[in-house]
Amino acid sequence: MTDILKGMRVVEGSAFVAVPLAGMTLAQMGADVIRFDRIGGGLDAGRWPLAPSGQSLFWAGLNKGKRSIAVDMKSERGKELVTQIITAPGEDAGMFLTNLRVRGWMDHATLSQYRDDLIMVTLTGDRHGRPQVDYTVNPALGIPDITGPVGHAEPVAHALPAWDCIAGNMIVSALLAAERHRLRTGEGQDVELALKDVAAAVMGHLGLIGDAVVNENKREKSGNALYGAYGQDFVCACGTRVMVIGLTSRQWAGLVKVTGTSDAMDSLARRTGRHLDDEGARWTLRDDITAILKPWFAARRVDEFATAFDKAGLTWSRFRTIKEAVAEDPDLSDENPIFKVLHQPELGRFPVPGTPMNFSATDRQPPVAAPALGADTEEILGDVVGLPDAEIAALFDHGVVQSPRFAAARTAA
Numbered sequence: 219m220t221d222i223l224k225g226m227r228v229v230e231g232s233a234f235v236a237v238p239l240a241g242m243t244l245a246q247m248g249a250d251v252i253r254f255d256r257i258g259g260g261l262d263a264g265r266w267p268l269a270p271s272g273q274s275l276f277w278a279g280l281n282k283g284k285r286s287i288a289v290d291m292k293s294e295r296g297k298e299l300v301t302q303i304i305t306a307p308g309e310d311a312g313m314f315l316t317n318l319r320v321r322g323w324m325d326h327a328t329l330s331q332y333r334d335d336l337i338m339v340t341l342t343g344d345r346h347g348r349p350q351v352d353y354t355v356n357p358a359l360g361i362p363d364i365t366g367p368v369g370h371a372e373p374v375a376h377a378l379p380a381w382d383c384i385a386g387n388m389i390v391s392a393l394l395a396a397e398r399h400r401l402r403t404g405e406g407q408d409v410e411l412a413l414k415d416v417a418a419a420v421m422g423h424l425g426l427i428g429d430a431v432v433n434e435n436k437r438e439k440s441g442n443a444l445y446g447a448y449g450q451d452f453v454c455a456c457g458t459r460v461m462v463i464g465l466t467s468r469q470w471a472g473l474v475k476v477t478g479t480s481d482a483m484d485s486l487a488r489r490t491g492r493h494l495d496d497e498g499a500r501w502t503l504r505d506d507i508t509a510i511l512k513p514w515f516a517a518r519r520v521d522e523f524a525t526a527f528d529k530a531g532l533t534w535s536r537f538r539t540i541k542e543a544v545a546e547d548p549d550l551s552d553e554n555p556i557f558k559v560l561h562q563p564e565l566g567r568f569p570v571p572g573t574p575m576n577f578s579a580t581d582r583q584p585p586v587a588a589p590a591l592g593a594d595t596e597e598i599l600g601d602v603v604g605l606p607d608a609e610i611a612a613l614f615d616h617g618v619v620q621s622p623r624f625a626a627a628r629t630a631a
Contacts, residue, residue, distance in 0.1 A: 219283060219572045219583035221248040227311040227602075228393070229254070229304045230284070231324065233261035234351065235379050236341050236413065237317045238280035239386030244393070245283035246573040246585070252598055253284045254300055256291050257620045259591050271564040278565055281588035282572075287599070288592030288620040295618050297323055302603045305333035312406070313393060317341040326408035335406040337396045339389050344414040352379040355417045360430075368441045381417040388416060448500035450508050451537065452515035460520060462511075463533040467495055472530045473511075476523070482510045544569075558584045595621040 226249040230241035238253075245251040255263070265276040287303070290296040301323070304314045312333050319325050319340050326338040343350030353375060356362055366374030388411060396407040421427055429437060442451040448464035464470035474480050483494055486506050492499040500507060520536060527534050544550050550569060552559050557569040572585035599605045599619065613619045 219246045219248065219585055220575065220577050220580045221583065222577050222580050224248040225310045226250065226313070226397075227252070227306075227308060228313045228315060231300070231314070231316040231318050233318060235280070235382035236385040237315050237389060238262065239383065240315055240339075240389035240393070241284060242280050242282055243387065243390050243573070247575070248580075248583075251284040252287065252303060252594075252602065253281060254287050254289055254291075254303065255591060257288045257592070257617070259288075263591065269565045273564040275565060278562060278588040282570065283586040284589060285594035285598060286589040286592055287595045289595075290618050290620075293618055295613070295616075299599070299603060299613075299619070300324070301329065301332060303598065304329055305336060306602050306604075307333075312336050313397065314338045315389060315393065326406075330406060330408075333406070335400055335404060337393065337400060337407050337409070339392050339396070339409040339411075341385060341389060342410060342412045345412045350413050352381050352413075355381050355414050358414070359417055359421060361421075364437050364439055366439045366441070368439055368443075370439055374439075381413055381420075384420060385411065385413050385416040443504055444501075446501050447497035448504055448507055450504065450511070452508075452512060454515050454520050455517055456519040456521075458520045459537040460515065461535050461537065464500060465497060465533070468531075469533050470495065470497075470500065472532050476526055476530050476532060477511060477514045479510050479514065483507070486510065555582060556585075560585070560587050562587050563590075590622045592619070592621040595619050596623075 223244060226244070228241065228244050228249050228251045230237060230251055230253045232238050232241065232253070241251045241253060259277075262277050262280070263274060264272075265274050267275045269275055289299055291300060304324075305312060312335055314329070314336065316324065316338070317340065319342075322328060326336065326340075329338065330336045350358075356375060357373060362373030362375050365376060366372070392409045392411065396409055400406060418427075426437075437445075442461065443449060444463060444465060448470065449462065451459055451461050453459050462473060464473045474483050486503065487494050490503060490506075492503060494500055494503070494507075538546065548554065551557060552569055556571050556574050558572070559567060560570045561567040562570075570585045570587065572583065576582065596610055599610045599613065600607070605613075610619075614621070614624045
């Protein structure tokens with residue numbers, strides 16, 4: 219965490235990945251992010267992966283550093299409270315992130331009646347307002363057709379929700395841009411972006427749309443090869459699989475030098491009339507290049523060449539499972555300053571990441587675990603909404619709001 223956004227208050231009503239990720243990113247930069255959920259938990263409360271206790275590691279991961287209030291949002295008083303939290307006064311408040319917009323209540327037109335400089339950023343599925351997630355956007359736009367082993371006939375989805383992750387950071391950018399506009403003009407703003415549009419835009423930025431339009435042949439699956447240049451996986455004598463990259467001229471020259479294959483590569487270039495210092499030529503001749511390099515790796519254990527590869531500054535890595543990476547890679551441990559090992563009740567003890575950003579003007583702060591659902595209900599009702607203690611107690615008594623402490627007290631009684 220860092221204090222770069224200290225003093226900013228953002229309210230979040232969300233589910234899935236993108237908007238919770240945006241709120242967490244802001245919280246880890248020092249913003250006061252208040253997340254509201256229905257009593258008993260929202261859509262993400264039990265999402266996998268789960269700890270052995272059954273508690274959601276997903277929810278805990280995406281809600282680090284936030285404050286939590288649990289509200290009965292079906293009740294009129296619950297809706298009023300959410301509205302008051304979103305539109306509470308303050309020069310650095312009045313900012314709302316959501317992908318759960320409700321027309322006539324939780325939308326900009328309605329909420330801005332209570333605060334005319336409200337900034338609201340809404341993520342939709344597509345530009346028509348239909349629901350979408352990564353696993354529907356990807357097939358719709360053709361990405362699984364170019365993912366997977368060479369010659370594999372079936373589409374292949376992938377495990378990382380890439381569009382959600384990109385959309386989450388675009389939401390952060392949109393909020394900060396709108397807040398800068400408000401600081402200069404005093405005007406609020408209704409910002410909307412769609413997950414499918416995020417994916418479509420990035421595909422266009424990467425040249426995928428242009429490629430599909432202007433070139434006759436469609437892009438095929440290329441397995442683990444690095445498209446458009448040279449990068450390939452190899453199985454070593456010890457059974458370990460490694461990925462080796464020759465994207466830039468320096469990377470390529472280093473790989474050829476360390477593996478001692480310059481004569482064979484020169485022969486390939488003469489035979490084909492292609493210059494291998496051109497990355498496009500390396501892509502075209504990738505099968506021939508791999509045939510030259512494959513025996514070299516097959517004859518050696520990783521520990522026989524790892525030091526030489528690192529000393530030469532080559533770009534390479536071992537293939538690992540996530541369990542192996544956590545056990546072996548210090549970048550996933552508290553040796554890396556973005557991590558701190560935290561013990562979290564009902565979840566366990568493991569490294570928890572803070573922000574990967576380093577700001578020269580502020581010190582790095584350790585990551586803060588996600589709150590229990592509704593853990594900050596009383597504090598938010600008092601400090602943000604400004605309710606007196608008696609009214610807060612009445613809201614608990616009538617089941618309009620909830621907190622772990624109140625639930626425990628009721629159970630004990």
